[in-house]
Amino acid sequence: MNTVSNVKKSSDVGVDRLLHMYRQMLAIRLFEERANDLYTRALMPGLAHLYIGEEAIAVGMCEALDRSDYITSTHRGHGHCLAKGATPDRMFAELLGKASGYCKGKGGSMHIADPATGNLGANAIVGGGAGIATGAAFSAKYLGTKQVSVCFFGEGALGQGVLYEEMNLAQLWKLPAIYVCENNMYNEYTHYSETTAGEILARPAAFGVAAERVDGQDVRAVYAAADRAVRRGRSGQGPTFLLCDTYRHHGHHVGDISREYYRPKDEEQRWMSERDPIKLCEGWVSAEGLADGDTLDRMRAELTATMDAAVQSAMAAPYPQPHEVDQDVYA
Amino acid sequence: MLDTVTTTAVRELTFGEAIREALAEELRRDPRVCLLGEDVAEAGTAFKVLKGLVDEFGKNRIIDTPISEAGFTGLGVGAAMTGLRPVVDIMFGDFLTLIMDQLVNQAAKIHYMSGGAWKVPLVLRTTMGATRRSGAQHSQSLHAWPAHIPGLKVVVPSTPADAKGLLKSAIRDDNPVVFFEDKISYAKVKGPVPSHDYTIPLGVADVKREGTDITLVGTSSMVQVALGAATMLEQVGISAEVVDPRTLWPLDEKTLVESVKKTSRCIVIDEGYARYGVTGELASVIAEGAFYDLDGPVRRMGARHVPIPFAPPLEDATVPTEQQVVELARQMCHK
Ligand SMILES: Cc1ncc(C[n+]2csc(CCOP(=O)(O)OP(=O)(O)O)c2C)c(N)n1
Numbered sequence: 142m143n144t145v146s147n148v149k150k151s152s153d154v155g156v157d158r159l160l161h162m163y164r165q166m167l168a169i170r171l172f173e174e175r176a177n178d179l180y181t182r183a184l185m186p187g188l189a190h191l192y193i194g195e196e197a198i199a200v201g202m203c204e205a206l207d208r209s210d211y212i213t214s215t216h217r218g219h220g221h222c223l224a225k226g227a228t229p230d231r232m233f234a235e236l237l238g239k240a241s242g243y244c245k246g247k248g249g250s251m252h253i254a255d256p257a258t259g260n261l262g263a264n265a266i267v268g269g270g271a272g273i274a275t276g277a278a279f280s281a282k283y284l285g286t287k288q289v290s291v292c293f294f295g296e297g298a299l300g301q302g303v304l305y306e307e308m309n310l311a312q313l314w315k316l317p318a319i320y321v322c323e324n325n326m327y328n329e330y331t332h333y334s335e336t337t338a339g340e341i342l343a344r345p346a347a348f349g350v351a352a353e354r355v356d357g358q359d360v361r362a363v364y365a366a367a368d369r370a371v372r373r374g375r376s377g378q379g380p381t382f383l384l385c386d387t388y389r390h391h392g393h394h395v396g397d398i399s400r401e402y403y404r405p406k407d408e409e410q411r412w413m414s415e416r417d418p419i420k421l422c423e424g425w426v427s428a429e430g431l432a433d434g435d436t437l438d439r440m441r442a443e444l445t446a447t448m449d450a451a452v453q454s455a456m457a458a459p460y461p462q463p464h465e466v467d468q469d470v471y472a
Numbered sequence: 473m474l475d476t477v478t479t480t481a482v483r484e485l486t487f488g489e490a491i492r493e494a495l496a497e498e499l500r501r502d503p504r505v506c507l508l509g510e511d512v513a514e515a516g517t518a519f520k521v522l523k524g525l526v527d528e529f530g531k532n533r534i535i536d537t538p539i540s541e542a543g544f545t546g547l548g549v550g551a552a553m554t555g556l557r558p559v560v561d562i563m564f565g566d567f568l569t570l571i572m573d574q575l576v577n578q579a580a581k582i583h584y585m586s587g588g589a590w591k592v593p594l595v596l597r598t599t600m601g602a603t604r605r606s607g608a609q610h611s612q613s614l615h616a617w618p619a620h621i622p623g624l625k626v627v628v629p630s631t632p633a634d635a636k637g638l639l640k641s642a643i644r645d646d647n648p649v650v651f652f653e654d655k656i657s658y659a660k661v662k663g664p665v666p667s668h669d670y671t672i673p674l675g676v677a678d679v680k681r682e683g684t685d686i687t688l689v690g691t692s693s694m695v696q697v698a699l700g701a702a703t704m705l706e707q708v709g710i711s712a713e714v715v716d717p718r719t720l721w722p723l724d725e726k727t728l729v730e731s732v733k734k735t736s737r738c739i740v741i742d743e744g745y746a747r748y749g750v751t752g753e754l755a756s757v758i759a760e761g762a763f764y765d766l767d768g769p770v771r772r773m774g775a776r777h778v779p780i781p782f783a784p785p786l787e788d789a790t791v792p793t794e795q796q797v798v799e800l801a802r803q804m805c806h807k
Contacts, residue, residue, distance in 0.1 A: 211554065243586075247584055247585055247586075248586060248587065254582070254585065254589055255589065261550065262586060262590065266573060266578070272542070273549055273553065275543075275547045275550060276548060276549055276551035276553070276558075277550045277553065277554040279556075280554040281554070283506065283551070284556070290550075302542070306538070306540035306542055306544075306546075310537070310538065310547055313538070468588070469583055469588035470623055471583070471623065472588070472591045472592075472647050
């Protein structure tokens with residue numbers, strides 16, 4: 142237990158896989174940059190909690206999943222949804238409240254859900270996905286489907302009691318649930334050390350849940366840990382807790398601009414320049430000669446075109462009709 | 473055995489037995505149905521309502537949980553979304569406070585927030601009703617809470633036959649349904665129950681007794697109170713109609729309004745708190761629909777606005793009684 146995962150070389154995960162993960166991370170980054178842009182230009186209603194800086198976690202985790210596996214996501218959920226297979230056009234459409242969005246415009250940024258990709262839904266209640274993800278793991282076991290269920294949450298959710306009820310249930314019943322704690326160190330505007338007593342990993346350990354600390358900026362390490370957790374889940378050995386160290390580059394939400402009162406500028410600079418998951422990955426790719434610069438440039442150009450087109454189509458898409466307000470309250 | 477006769481036989485069952493029969497039939501019919509809750513297996517719940525189910529269906533389907541109401545309710549929500557039809561048992565309705573996020577922010581909204589993509593076919597069985605000398609934290613009737621929330625359905629059966637048919641409908645429904653069982657009724661209320669597989673649709677009220685002078689709308693245990701009052705009123709020449717909405721949502725507004733249009737007077741009786749509660753909603757639905765036929769304002773009787781006290785004479789004073797209904801009805805009918 143508590144082993145620090147130590148993937149040293151990219152070949153440990155395979156070149157194709159690494160490049161695929163790089164591509165996925167970049168897709169999320171470009172998506173989020175456009176979300177930021179839409180928001181700051183007042184084209185996007187509501188709130189936007191950007192995942193920039195944390196991409197390696199969603200991507201490394203989802204790389205180890207099948208399409209039919211389940212995830213629950215959070216208010217900071219765009220990355221999870223994309224990594225699980227959501228398409229950017231329907232994502233942007235939902236962010237803008239358009240009828241062609243994943244939830245027909247009824248969910249918005251914090252509630253993207255999609256049965257086709259096993260996305261049980263992003264959740265605007267901190268810790269809100271814990272029950273749902275554990276329940277999906279329960280049904281997978283009950284029905285013998287071999288699916289696993291991943292619950293993404295920020296370290297702020299460690300303050301929610303229901304999370305511990307769920308981990309207790311998952312361990313008691315050996316459910317294929319994976320609890321992924323994305324520790325970006327800040328519960329909104331408060332450092333987690335001011336809200337979190339004791340050692341985080343001691344909490345899952347108290348239930349006997351297998352737990353690992355993972356470098357959340359190293360997509361290889363996340364993938365390797367995810368792969369172990371998924372195998373454990375599929376083979377009936379029960380849940381896993383992954384504590385991923387990470388950092389959000391932007392504010393808690395797009396409007397959170399003056400942050401010095403809770404987060405030092407030099408800390409931000411350090412994480413952005415030294416610990417950016419995409420730059421780190423680029424470094425390994427070039428140092429190990431896994432792809433040339435042209436390949437990566439082409440990838441970026443392609444993804445940029447896709448994202449721009451997705452924004453355009455979402456902007457052009459119609460809003461839902463007023464009469465739709467009463468639809469979908471009941472099945 | 474004469475199968476054709478036995479399968480359509482009508483026996484007397486208690487309210488609790490009827491609920492157990494409904495669950496057993498649904499567990500037999502659909503392998504996706506499972507029961508989750510505290511002491512539901514060998515113990516058969518604190519009220520012994522589920523006694524014996526574990527023997528037939530096993531511990532994989534009748535599942536004892538830790539004392540983690542939010543935990544197993546949330547788990548039920550996720551399981552319902554992903555292919556099961558869980559029936560979650562919350563021992564006392566008072567503990568709804570502990571699961572409100574799972575119920576209100578998760579179960580009720582998932583279908584809508586996802587634009588209809590996900591469904592939550594969950595049944596949450598819980599209890600209501602005072603006068604068991606259980607004190608303030610085990611005696612409340614909080615059925616107004618979920619009834620306030622779009623996305624939830626709320627069932628408040630009053631008879632064994634209704635309980636069976638409505639519970640089976642709830643389990644087959646694709647929405648989260650909160651099913652309130654009156655604790656006193658479990659053993660005390662007996663009635664004829666068909667032994668065959670039947671359902672009663674959610675959203676259809678039942679006229680439990682016909683009358684012409686006044687409508688007594690009762691819910692759950694208050695239906696018995698209304699019926700008792702109606703019998704007493706007959707003696708003084710007042711013909712009371714007793715209407716049981718059976719479900720708070722969907723609500724059969726039409727049957728309520730039609731009855732009051734006929735009788736021109738109405739008392740709504742419910743065991744929840746009267747303030748901001750079920751009685752207020754039913755009374756206003758009736759007033760809106762039958763205003764020009766009403767002889768006077770629709771009157772409400774609910775639990776007194778106090779935490780439910782322990783001492784028997786105090787506790788009894790919190791719940792509407794037949795005598796109180798009779799007195800108010802006589803005043804309203806000037807008899
Ligand atoms: C139950 C609940 N309490 C409070 C909030 C308000 N809120 C939204 S995000 C947030 C901080 C969450 O921090 P964390 O879980 O670490 O996620 P992060 O934003 O860092 O990704 C809070 C307090 C909420 N949405 N839900």
